[in-house]
Amino acid sequence: MTIQEKAKLVVDEFSIFDDWMDKYSFLIELGKELPLIDGKYKNETHVISGCQSRVWLHAEEKNGIVKFTADSDAVITKGIISLLISVLSGSSPSEIITANFDFLDEIGLKSHLSPSRANGLVSMIKQMQLYARALELKRNA
Amino acid sequence: MDFPIVQIRSDFPILSQKINNKPLVYFDNAATTQKPLDVIKRISDYYKKENGNVHRGMHYLSNIASEHFENARRYVAKFINAKSEKEIIFTKGTTDSINLVASVMTDFIKPNDEVIITAMEHHSNLVPWQQLCIKQKAKLKVIPIDSDGNLDLDAFKKMINTSTKLLSITHISNVLGTINPIKEIVKMAHEHNVPVMVDGAQATAHIEVDVIDLDCDFYALSAHKAYGPMGIGVLYGKTEWLERLSPYQYGGEMVSNVTFEKTTFNDLPYKYEAGTPNVAGALGLEACLKYIEKLDIIQIRDYEDKLLSYATDRLSEINGVRIIGNADQKTAVLSFVISDIHPYDFGTLLDQMGIAVRTGTHCAQPLMEYLNLPGTIRASFGLYNTSEEVDLFINAVKKAVTMLA
Numbered sequence: 001m002t003i004q005e006k007a008k009l010v011v012d013e014f015s016i017f018d019d020w021m022d023k024y025s026f027l028i029e030l031g032k033e034l035p036l037i038d039g040k041y042k043n044e045t046h047v048i049s050g051c052q053s054r055v056w057l058h059a060e061e062k063n064g065i066v067k068f069t070a071d072s073d074a075v076i077t078k079g080i081i082s083l084l085i086s087v088l089s090g091s092s093p094s095e096i097i098t099a100n101f102d103f104l105d106e107i108g109l110k111s112h113l114s115p116s117r118a119n120g121l122v123s124m125i126k127q128m129q130l131y132a133r134a135l136e137l138k139r140n141a
Numbered sequence: 142m143d144f145p146i147v148q149i150r151s152d153f154p155i156l157s158q159k160i161n162n163k164p165l166v167y168f169d170n171a172a173t174t175q176k177p178l179d180v181i182k183r184i185s186d187y188y189k190k191e192n193g194n195v196h197r198g199m200h201y202l203s204n205i206a207s208e209h210f211e212n213a214r215r216y217v218a219k220f221i222n223a224k225s226e227k228e229i230i231f232t233k234g235t236t237d238s239i240n241l242v243a244s245v246m247t248d249f250i251k252p253n254d255e256v257i258i259t260a261m262e263h264h265s266n267l268v269p270w271q272q273l274c275i276k277q278k279a280k281l282k283v284i285p286i287d288s289d290g291n292l293d294l295d296a297f298k299k300m301i302n303t304s305t306k307l308l309s310i311t312h313i314s315n316v317l318g319t320i321n322p323i324k325e326i327v328k329m330a331h332e333h334n335v336p337v338m339v340d341g342a343q344a345t346a347h348i349e350v351d352v353i354d355l356d357c358d359f360y361a362l363s364a365h366k367a368y369g370p371m372g373i374g375v376l377y378g379k380t381e382w383l384e385r386l387s388p389y390q391y392g393g394e395m396v397s398n399v400t401f402e403k404t405t406f407n408d409l410p411y412k413y414e415a416g417t418p419n420v421a422g423a424l425g426l427e428a429c430l431k432y433i434e435k436l437d438i439i440q441i442r443d444y445e446d447k448l449l450s451y452a453t454d455r456l457s458e459i460n461g462v463r464i465i466g467n468a469d470q471k472t473a474v475l476s477f478v479i480s481d482i483h484p485y486d487f488g489t490l491l492d493q494m495g496i497a498v499r500t501g502t503h504c505a506q507p508l509m510e511y512l513n514l515p516g517t518i519r520a521s522f523g524l525y526n527t528s529e530e531v532d533l534f535i536n537a538v539k540k541a542v543t544m545l546a
Contacts, residue, residue: 021494076489
């Protein structure tokens with residue numbers, strides 16, 4: 001599936017809920033499906049700055065496909081990063097770098113988050129794209 | 142006498158709002174308080190009918206503005222029982238007041254001198270002193286606290302020595318709710334000739350403040366934590382200190398005679414008030430203190446104590462709750478953690494349910510490290526909060542726990 005297709009799935013899933021409490025419940029459930037980062041990567045180099053809770057992110061590339069793993073000490077944050085990973089993971093670096101994130105506005109996530117949490121969201125996306133760029137350079141080297 | 146809570150709630154227009162279609166439960170008073178109509182109207186009336194620059198003018202409006210401004214200063218002096226209104230300096234707030242003292246105390250702090258603060262300080266009463274010590278090559282010492290949030294007075298006694306030049310301490314902790322025994326501490330400090338600065342940001346709205354009784358050398362307070370406007374506060378200083386110390390900022394108002402070569406400075410309190418003051422703010426401060434006086438701070442404290450007690454009992458019923466801060470003397474602040482739940486998740490869900498609390502380190506990162514916590518959830522009460530609101534809060538807490546456990 002392309003990133004666009006994966007994003008559309010997410011938008012469809014969220015649109016089932018009208019109430020934001022239900023959307024948060026869904027996010028929390030998503031968090032439980034997060035592909036967990038290996039304990040050995042839970043260190044300062046893997047922490048995403050700009051988040052109020054702690055978020056660790058790791059990326060690996062195999063046969064031109066990037067796979068992300070992550071973890072967070074906050075459950076809603078876990079849900080958010082899990083959502084991003086479900087859309088971006090399993091795609092090529094160039095797809096990730098050129099991805100369109102309008103779907104986050106469509107589910108109302110960006111506007112609904114407090115400024116500090118929205119900053120965290122932007123930081124997560126930036127970091128995932130940085131990883132993709134670095135892995136692409138490494139692969140082409 | 143019954144606390145007139147229904148009348149009080151109708152005095153605060155913002156409280157009738159709905160957040161996410163739920164009634165607003167405002168439990169973030171330690172961050173800032175809401176304003177009664179008296180305060181809003183006073184500021185509005187000033188700009189509608191009385192605005193003029195103070196102390197300089199020759200005309201009706203400037204005279205009225207000056208008169209009202211100085212009346213506000215006199216009222217503040219009376220409210221905190223200062224000896225004279227010359228000891229009341231209007232500042233931007235508590236942080237500004239503390240920075241003012243730290244800045245002008247530079248002359249008094251030499252290399253190897255010592256400044257004492259406590260482990261429960263807000264960044265505003267920590268960082269200015271830390272930076273002063275770094276600049277002057279002096280030592281910053283920290284009075285420890287026990288697990289309940291009480292200050293370790295024995296440790297303090299052992300800490301004071303001939304190198305100690307100042308103690309700066311909070312009246313009430315914004316995280317733990319601890320009311321520090323200021324009178325006793327000031328007495329101990331003065332036995333060693335150590336002056337004391339008190340951070341009163343959390344105190345004015347909740348307990349009686351009497352600077353003569355406390356005998357502190359400096360006292361700082363903020364209007365916006367006491368139902369007044371943002372951008373105005375007070376530094377109280379004993380005359381002997383304020384006369385002794387140099388000015389903080391230079392410019393209009395604080396001068397007497399100016400040539401290109403030199404300047405003589407104005408008398409107290411103007412020596413410390415450079416530039417056009419926040420006149421509307423000062424009038425708003427006067428109005429909020431009058432509002433508190435009308436209700437009687439003893440009645441307010443009594444009401445809030447009962448509310449805190451009720452909230453603490455109800456919160457303690459919930460499995461996994463740990464209250465942070467159980468000092469012998471405590472006021473309207475309730476910090477807690479719940480099992481492994483991250484405070485940030487918790488605050489997000491509570492906000493969804495219309496409940497305003499604060500989560501995180503509450504501008505007290507060193508205190509959090511001291512307590513070995515990533516942060517707390519903090520509910521802080523004001524004179525317009527009710528037990529019904531506490532019930533809504535508890536229901537929301539239970540719901541959030543179910544979703545996050």
